[in-house]
Amino acid sequence: MIKLKINGQERTWDGDPDLSLLWFLRDEVGLTGTKFGCGQALCGACTVIVDKEAVRACITSVSDVADRQVTTIEGLHPTGDHPVQKAWRQINVPQCGFCQAGQIMQAAALLMDNPKPSHAQIREALSGNICRCGCYQRIENAVHLASTGV
Amino acid sequence: MNIITNPKKLRGFEKACRVENVSRRSVLKGLGIAGSFVLAAPILSRPAFAAYETGAGKMPHGTVVDPRVFVAIAPDGIVTIIAHRAEMGTGVRTSLPLIVAEEMDADWSRVRVQQAPGDEVRYGNQDTDGSRSTRHYLMPMRQIGASARTMLESAAAKRWGVPATEVKAANHEVVHDATGRKLGFGDLAADAAKEPVPSIEGLKLKDPKNFRYLGKGEVSIVDLHDITTGKAGYGADVRLPGMKYAVIARPPVTGGTLVSFDPADALKVSGVEKVTQVKGWPWPSKFQPLGGVAVIARNTGAAIKGRDALKIVWDDGANAKYDSVAYRAELEEAARKPGLVVRKEGDVDAALKTADKVIVGEYYLPHLAHVSMEPPVAVADVKGDKAEIWAPVQSPGGTREDVAKTLGIPEGNVTVHVTLLGGGFGRKSKCDYVLEAALLSKELAAPVKVQWTREDDVHHDFLHTVSVERIEAGLDKNGKVIAWRHRSVAPSIASTFAANTVHQAPFELGMGLIDMPFEIANIQCENPEAAAHTRIGWFRSVSNIPRAFAVQSMVGELAHATNRDQKEMLLELIGSPRIVNLSSVKDPWNYGEPYSSYPIDTARLRRVVELVAEKGEWGRSLPKGHGLGIAAHRSFVSYIATIVEVAIDDKGKLTVPRVDTAIDCGTYVNPERIQSQIEGAAIMGLSLAKYGEITFKDGKVQQKNFDDFPVLRIDESPSVTNVHIVPPGPDTPPSGVGEPGVPPFAPALVNAIFAATGKRIRALPIGKQLET
Ligand code: FES
Ligand code: FES
Numbered sequence: 001m002i003k004l005k006i007n008g009q010e011r012t013w014d015g016d017p018d019l020s021l022l023w024f025l026r027d028e029v030g031l032t033g034t035k036f037g038c039g040q041a042l043c044g045a046c047t048v049i050v051d052k053e054a055v056r057a058c059i060t061s062v063s064d065v066a067d068r069q070v071t072t073i074e075g076l077h078p079t080g081d082h083p084v085q086k087a088w089r090q091i092n093v094p095q096c097g098f099c100q101a102g103q104i105m106q107a108a109a110l111l112m113d114n115p116k117p118s119h120a121q122i123r124e125a126l127s128g129n130i131c132r133c134g135c136y137q138r139i140e141n142a143v144h145l146a147s148t149g150v
Numbered sequence: 151m152n153i154i155t156n157p158k159k160l161r162g163f164e165k166a167c168r169v170e171n172v173s174r175r176s177v178l179k180g181l182g183i184a185g186s187f188v189l190a191a192p193i194l195s196r197p198a199f200a201a202y203e204t205g206a207g208k209m210p211h212g213t214v215v216d217p218r219v220f221v222a223i224a225p226d227g228i229v230t231i232i233a234h235r236a237e238m239g240t241g242v243r244t245s246l247p248l249i250v251a252e253e254m255d256a257d258w259s260r261v262r263v264q265q266a267p268g269d270e271v272r273y274g275n276q277d278t279d280g281s282r283s284t285r286h287y288l289m290p291m292r293q294i295g296a297s298a299r300t301m302l303e304s305a306a307a308k309r310w311g312v313p314a315t316e317v318k319a320a321n322h323e324v325v326h327d328a329t330g331r332k333l334g335f336g337d338l339a340a341d342a343a344k345e346p347v348p349s350i351e352g353l354k355l356k357d358p359k360n361f362r363y364l365g366k367g368e369v370s371i372v373d374l375h376d377i378t379t380g381k382a383g384y385g386a387d388v389r390l391p392g393m394k395y396a397v398i399a400r401p402p403v404t405g406g407t408l409v410s411f412d413p414a415d416a417l418k419v420s421g422v423e424k425v426t427q428v429k430g431w432p433w434p435s436k437f438q439p440l441g442g443v444a445v446i447a448r449n450t451g452a453a454i455k456g457r458d459a460l461k462i463v464w465d466d467g468a469n470a471k472y473d474s475v476a477y478r479a480e481l482e483e484a485a486r487k488p489g490l491v492v493r494k495e496g497d498v499d500a501a502l503k504t505a506d507k508v509i510v511g512e513y514y515l516p517h518l519a520h521v522s523m524e525p526p527v528a529v530a531d532v533k534g535d536k537a538e539i540w541a542p543v544q545s546p547g548g549t550r551e552d553v554a555k556t557l558g559i560p561e562g563n564v565t566v567h568v569t570l571l572g573g574g575f576g577r578k579s580k581c582d583y584v585l586e587a588a589l590l591s592k593e594l595a596a597p598v599k600v601q602w603t604r605e606d607d608v609h610h611d612f613l614h615t616v617s618v619e620r621i622e623a624g625l626d627k628n629g630k631v632i633a634w635r636h637r638s639v640a641p642s643i644a645s646t647f648a649a650n651t652v653h654q655a656p657f658e659l660g661m662g663l664i665d666m667p668f669e670i671a672n673i674q675c676e677n678p679e680a681a682a683h684t685r686i687g688w689f690r691s692v693s694n695i696p697r698a699f700a701v702q703s704m705v706g707e708l709a710h711a712t713n714r715d716q717k718e719m720l721l722e723l724i725g726s727p728r729i730v731n732l733s734s735v736k737d738p739w740n741y742g743e744p745y746s747s748y749p750i751d752t753a754r755l756r757r758v759v760e761l762v763a764e765k766g767e768w769g770r771s772l773p774k775g776h777g778l779g780i781a782a783h784r785s786f787v788s789y790i791a792t793i794v795e796v797a798i799d800d801k802g803k804l805t806v807p808r809v810d811t812a813i814d815c816g817t818y819v820n821p822e823r824i825q826s827q828i829e830g831a832a833i834m835g836l837s838l839a840k841y842g843e844i845t846f847k848d849g850k851v852q853q854k855n856f857d858d859f860p861v862l863r864i865d866e867s868p869s870v871t872n873v874h875i876v877p878p879g880p881d882t883p884p885s886g887v888g889e890p891g892v893p894p895f896a897p898a899l900v901n902a903i904f905a906a907t908g909k910r911i912r913a914l915p916i917g918k919q920l921e922t
Contacts, residue, residue: 024449035523080375130861132834134833134862
């Protein structure tokens with residue numbers, strides 16, 4: 001039996017310990033904010049924060065995060081008002097929106113680590129997150145805005 | 151108009167697209183204007199009446215313009231407006247209801263949007279493709295809003311016993327100026343519903359100078375908050391009680407069939423419950439499933455693991471030899487010989503013979519996969535002769551029809567709930583993934599979600615075609631172009647519908663080939679034969695991508711050959727401001743629009759070129775290794791011009807410091823979303839130019855995921871993309887926005903690369919061609 005904390009709540013799993021955190025979150029727990037885009041750590045749609053680090057849930061097994069704290073987009077801020085979320089809305093970042101939870105989690109992790117990233121650092125830190133709709137200019141500007149105060 | 155008498159039920163409305171509500175099926179069923187709150191009055195379909203005519207009436211099921219179908223007002227004043235088109239990122243789920251709200255004089259903060267299920271008899275055509283939504287629905291939505299407003303005003307006038315001409319709607323209430331009396335929309339709703347629906351001809355539309363929302367770009371998309379908090383409900387997010395998770399192994403070659411399979415190892419995987427065959431249809435069969443073997447499990451991860459353990463023997467069938475290297479040679483050979491003539495003016499052969507100089511450009515553009523961020527996915531719950539579907543589909547009506555046919559049940563027994571789409575780009579116009587879910591749900595007698603992995607998506611897409619475009623341009627001794635022959639060879643989308651298709655359909659020929667706007671005395675367009683060996687489908691901008699690439703690259707080549715500025719060359723070729731006469735073309739198609747409303751107007755094409763040149767500072771001085779390129783193209787009846795600045799270092803590494811695009815899309819609703827579409831188009835254009843290529847060997851797609859089919863990432867995206875929107879004339883009909891931004895990007899890019907390096911790229915993707 002694996003125990004972990006998701007958005008502050010205790011969860012257990014006694015199925016296949018190799019099941020990826022992505023499908024555990026989405027199908028077993030019902031937290032569907034974390035998205036499936038590639039399954040191979042290539043797109044970042046599944047990004048969640050484990051302890052303080054952004055990880056790709058699709059290549060992280062449930063056993064890898066035993067006894068750790070997992071934060072998903074649903075748990076980033078109780079009212080959805082994390083500076084990154086607010087900046088995202090102010091700049092009207094999303095088009096289809098499907099990549100955005102992953103982008104936001106990656107950006108939030110970046111700001112934890114580096115509260116005032118340069119544009120080059122933003123581009124570098126988010127280069128693992130694909131947006132097929134092409135919202136990159138706004139993503140970059142929104143991370144910058146979040147870092148300078150929304 | 152519907153009156154909602156039960157405000158408790160209403161609360162679900164604004165959340166209709168949220169996950170938690172989608173999973174509460176009883177609530178969802180009760181939702182809706184489509185359900186229990188419909189007035190007894192029969193809904194009559196009224197044809198739209200507009201100052202300009204569009205092709206909307208010719209679409210399947212045409213247009214419905216009835217406020218009672220699209221608008222509901224609750225006693226507390228909350229106005230619910232139906233969005234009947236699918237949201238895949240363009241903002242249409244916000245824009246169309248916003249038009250209604252504008253004409254109603256509703257307060258947007260008290261408007262809720264509800265997504266319509268697939269029901270074209272009720273809502274009119276719902277195919278969200280072809281960059282048509284605003285183009286076809288701006289006027290009908292205005293009429294719906296104006297009708298609702300008129301009914302509210304009549305109700306208020308009656309209540310006060312004053313002539314209707316003395317009252318007017320303003321900001322969610324109706325006021326009688328003379329006495330200062332006011333009544334909110336909620337107070338008037340019940341009476342307004344009893345008013346006759348006014349005749350369209352007599353409707354008074356708002357004076358655009360009084361618009362509060364339209365054309366302003368100040369309203370954010372309705373799903374913005376939910377998207378940023380993970381609550382927005384996509385197809386992938388639908389969860390039903392007792393739902394099974396399925397993935398399917400499909401024949402690796404288009405038209406291949408299943409010979410045998412061994413499920414033993416798959417069944418040993420923890421969480422796997424069942425392995426079963428899925429019916430496939432022989433190719434081509436429109437959007438019917440490919441067939442294969444499904445693994446059913448308690449979660450998607452287990453299903454994928456189970457599928458990996460399957461042992462399957464396939465018969466690859468007739469397309470087993472499809473090979474992209476050989477096929478390219480075939481296309482090139484065909485392009486060098488005469489083909490079916492689809493446009494002819496003057497005598498191109500004679501003119502090419504007498505020309506002082508002939509410039510030949512042969513351009514190759516490979517297959518592309520859509521790879522929308524959300525891979526295909528669908529949930530179906532089939533019970534007896536009834537089917538309920540939740541899916542991200544661009545064609546809710548078509549999906550409903552196809553589900554009914556596939557299951558052999560009446561269409562009326564099929565409900566298609568349209569979720570948000572995590573991208574579409576044309577892929578989600580084809581509902582094979584929904585049909586798979588329906589077949590499996592029927593067999594398992596349980597709700598089933600079919601999830602495509604990214605590998606499934608890349609392997610079994612309805613791909614963008616592959617083409618060779620060959621242009622021969624003859625110049626006289628003064629450097630004037632006197633002859634233009636364009637041969638386009640590409641497998642047609644029609645091949646997905648009918649076997650043995652070898653020619654492109656009018657809708658493909660009409661995308662940049664036969665509608666080429668240049669003023670040249672001798673023009674001939676030809677379409678040599680090409681057979682398809684895989685499923686070909688619409689990809690954002692469709693045939694405009696190769697056509698604009700070829701035509702606008704040739705403009706760059708001609709500028710170079712005659713030692714002229716690219717922009718000057720382009721304007722000279724476009725020629726005088728005029729309406730292009732296409733009488734020499736048998737079927738000019740014109741995006742389904744009447745030529746009277748949407749002619750090819752070279753004055754508008756010239757204007758976007760001039761606007762982008764001015765705003766984009768054409769001719770500005772640049773650092774070494776940088777270059778500017780320009781391209782212009784009319785598609786989806788909009789006019790676009792793009793300038794790209796490239797920087798190429800001494801290793802051949804390409805970056806894009808700046809992009810400027812000017813768009814004339816006529817009358818528009820939300821300039822902020824136009825901007826986002828054009829920004830996105832630059833990314834998609836750069837993506838396909840740098841990397842986009844799907845290849846086949848032994849009939850199989852050789853790529854599988856974002857590692858070998860890369861798409862553009864943020865660290866390579868243009869540093870800045872500026873969008874310049876042409877202010878519309880008072881009566882300019884609206885035209886497309888979602889697609890037109892893509893086609894001019896790649897040719898502007900390669901023209902810029904030529905300016906920077908002297909190297910002419912004629913085949914995409916650029917890949918390693920610039921490396922030194
Ligand atoms: S789904 Fe995990 S990185 Fe793409
Ligand atoms: S908003 Fe559609 S993929 Fe990013």
